[in-house]
Amino acid sequence: MLGNLEFVDLYGEKGSFWHQTFLYCEPLTQRSEQHEWKIHPHRHQHITQIFVLTEGGVDVQFDDEHHRITAPALLYIPDGVMHGFDWQSHSQGTVLSVASPMLRQVEQNIGESVEALAGAFVLAVKDIYLCPLQAICGAIQQEANASSMHQGSMLQALLQQLLILMHRMQPARTEEGSLSKPERKLRQFQHLIRLHFTTQHKVAWYAAKIGVSQAHLNQICQQYFQSNALAMIHNVLISEAKRYLIFSDTAVAGIAERLGFNEPGYFNKFFKRHTELSPAAYRRQSQG
Known part of the structure; x- marks a missing residue:
């Protein structure tokens, strides 16, 4: 580890x-x-x-x-x-x-x-x-x-x-062949998520960065991933949280801070809402 x-x-x-x-x-x-x-x-x-x-x-x-x-x-x-x-x-x-x-x-x-x-x-x-x-x-x-x-x-x-x-x-x-315009916008969005997910920007911030409306960004995400833009941002946050929980011994409060959560309690609720397990329980299950 x-x-x-x-x-x-x-x-x-x-x-x-x-x-x-x-x-x-x-x-x-x-x-x-x-x-x-x-x-x-x-x-x-x-x-x-x-x-x-x-x-x-x-x-x-x-x-x-x-x-x-x-x-x-x-x-x-x-x-x-x-x-x-x-x-x-x-x-x-x-x-x-x-x-x-x-x-x-x-x-x-x-x-x-x-x-x-x-x-x-x-x-x-x-x-x-x-x-x-x-x-x-x-x-x-x-x-x-x-x-x-x-x-x-x-x-x-x-x-x-x-x-x-x-x-x-x-x-x-x-x-x-070449990517369509919606596909290019989607790839730009995915790249920005990877760069900025710990800052926890709103969907509107990402949409402005790639030059589309928030509604259009959600439409593109739904078309290609059957998911809205916020869910895609949250999925990256959850994946990164799982990495820390599985592969590190960083305390849950420390993980929350690294991922941009001001309150560990909010991070716990966020993680459990998406995985049905608390961060501590997920770590125990993964390492057991």
């Missing part, structure tokens, strides 16, 4: 190497072997990770979800998502750790966010994409380990190739 749910750098190692243009690439075996192929649940602040698994397999945990994955596959893990791994011994692949601000900049160049593919996700890699993926990862690793002129620009260009390939690997995305 992570005391106070600390954000960590790579695989539980504390440090301060994070930088807005940080991009690091290494073989999967480099750290997994050191940890006997098991990486305990943790999460990163400001760092998004992309795993390209070419041999072997893994039991992976994303927050409270568990998946069994076999190679070849690609795993995308945004910052803030709790994740842990139980790798098959001698698995092979590449791990890319990229500063999320750098990722956002590259996404702007493409004109589409990887987050449109929805949180942490896994893509099966078809044979047609495996060699290009390996080639791009190899080029990123070589460039990241060099001290060449315009290195930052070259890394961004290679990362852009990787993200484009990831979009092409999504069958549904290929068939749907």
Whole structure:
């Protein structure tokens, strides 16, 4: 268990190497072997990770979800998502750790966010994409380990190739083509929630930020998620509260404060209204 749910750098190692243009690439075996192929649940602040698994397999945990994955596959893990791994011994692949601000900049160049593919996700890699993926990862690793002129620009260009390939690997995305205007507004709303949910802004604040009326935002949410905008904000708050309760030993009052609740009592009522359990009861049930 992570005391106070600390954000960590790579695989539980504390440090301060994070930088807005940080991009690091290494073989999967480099750290997994050191940890006997098991990486305990943790999460990163400001760092998004992309795993390209070419041999072997893994039991992976994303927050409270568990998946069994076999190679070849690609795993995308945004910052803030709790994740842990139980790798098959001698698995092979590449791990890319990229500063999320750098990722956002590259996404702007493409004109589409990887987050449109929805949180942490896994893509099966078809044979047609495996060699290009390996080639791009190899080029990123070589460039990241060099001290060449315009290195930052070259890394961004290679990362852009990787993200484009990831979009092409999504069958549904290929068939749907570009996002409609309501879908783009919905994705903007989801992104803003992830950035500002602890501030507990009203729905009208989010609607103004993305340039729609509150009624229209609710209509979009209902159309695509059968839920209103406030419920979507609350779902993110509840998910984050569950993370703290499951993976940390932070007191309930401390969790309430971190999530923007002025009164622990109100947080308790809010949590119970959505889960039918008090925070303390949910923690006991999850850890029992």
